[in-house]
Amino acid sequence: MPARSAESAAGSPPREPPLLPPPHGEGLGLPPPLLFLPSRPSAGRRRQRAPHSWERGRGGKELTRREEGRKGSRPPPPLARPGGGAAAAGSRWGAGAGRDGTAMARTLVELFYDVVSPYSWLGFEVLCRYRHIWNIDLRFRPAFLGGIMQATGNKPPAMLPKRAEYMLKDVKRMAKYYQVPVQISKDDFQRITGTSSLGAMRFITAIDMTQPQYLEPLSREFWIRFWSKHEDIGQPENMLAVAGQAGLSSELSQKLLEMISSPAVKNRLKETTEEAIKYGAFGMPAVVAHFNGEHHLFFGSDRLELLGSVIVLQILMLAVLLMDETADRNVSQYS
């Protein structure tokens, strides 16, 4: 597994806590696990395009944009800072850094996704919104849905006519609920069947291997192109266009395009896909949360309340540990 911030991965949570807190943190004075805050702009991210209406802030204002020119060194968004981004950003609920300055272990949450999957987009955006609230170590794991389906013998859900009919409405409603601009119509099932996301996912894998700070905006732009605008993402020129939207220089984009036929990129995508399958995935999105020394698969974009309730419990456990530690220090200081 290509771990980018191994030191914050597993941690040492207390033994045998109850798996889940009372639903929605009842009695604990906690907010409901899902607050559905609008997506926050990453601190140092530069945008080449005007923000979409759904990306506007809570008060209807546009997100702050820093237009310091297209080239030059770009500070990576918080996520990409190995092991410290979100903690440094300061979370309302997270313990952040300990008294001695060392970062406390955060729950590692991996999102396996493919941009051909609309539900993956929903999961991606919700996790992006909640990573600071839940103070999780969120890792994006671009994988290939086609490979997962083939390996597990799963069939696209829309192959059942009644389910396809339902999915049309479900995706629309879920997209509206989560405020993610997925556009879906009946033709989309044919469109998906006729589309291979292999090239796009290799392109995304290539950025993950070279400039991972672009992984999040690049993935989002692929979804916007394919699921909001209904435009092709398979042709080289279209991948370059997406890269431009995500703020990549044309040199970097061209380099990625060359990389997608390299064994290194192909193998990396294959390995990530196999890892998802090893975790038990049979479709996407597949969310894998690591706590209590185990991995826990949450399939789909409809188990995020459940994931949230587990994570909030982890935070509580860590807070209690920290309080104990502080109390011990105070006792030894004054006794």
Add this chain to the structure above:
Amino acid sequence: MPARSAESAAGSPPREPPLLPPPHGEGLGLPPPLLFLPSRPSAGRRRQRAPHSWERGRGGKELTRREEGRKGSRPPPPLARPGGGAAAAGSRWGAGAGRDGTAMARTLVELFYDVVSPYSWLGFEVLCRYRHIWNIDLRFRPAFLGGIMQATGNKPPAMLPKRAEYMLKDVKRMAKYYQVPVQISKDDFQRITGTSSLGAMRFITAIDMTQPQYLEPLSREFWIRFWSKHEDIGQPENMLAVAGQAGLSSELSQKLLEMISSPAVKNRLKETTEEAIKYGAFGMPAVVAHFNGEHHLFFGSDRLELLGSVIVLQILMLAVLLMDETADRNVSQYS
């Protein structure tokens, strides 16, 4: 469609409201759609068995039990009162009755379920908890899952090995999260395949046709027997035992047992199943909410936050209408 309280069905909500409110009623001062309150005891319901630990009240106390003897006329639980139960019970969020004493139209929500389905049990319990908070007209629609699967060509999800493996964990987690005592183990998938719920669902249909006030407790007892205790629900003596647990007299239970081979009961179950399919169901639970003059299918037990957000919007719309009406009256009274 065997409508029991047609007058409270459709209503006349305003034209073209936005489909969904801001997520979780943000900015509206509303509580999050799902509060996961423990199940409340029905006012007049009598229990023949000791309540399970998961049915205890919030403070850990047992639910109030009224032990006024096993026989005699039993007041129906609020749900069974056509068109007025929940409104009369007084909901924190519901508009209840209008100023002139007429009940305001409530959103009709139908739950199509089969006791062989553990996710149906989750959906059933969550809707039971929320019907007063959402002030919905909740209708239980016992149907036959086998019939739906056959008609739509759907296969049990656990037939895919990886999905079966996942479902084991998912049902466990969801049951804990929702505080419903589903017990599931690997053998259960075989157990389901080897079980026909046809007899049980006909038995439940028979109570719906004769003494519908027992529909809720009887259905629950079937789930408890099959999914908590892992005991058979197909044999006549076992159906009688379940009926006894639900508080039915032995005369009534015996009558139901005779009814399950009658064409009337068989046809009613068939009709309900066909109705679910007509609404677009391809599995269970299938929740059908009626608003804006249309029906909206929510499949599974994992779209209830979404359903809640829609219903809360309906309540708001009705409240605004009521305020307008009151203002008009005041104007005409004093001018």
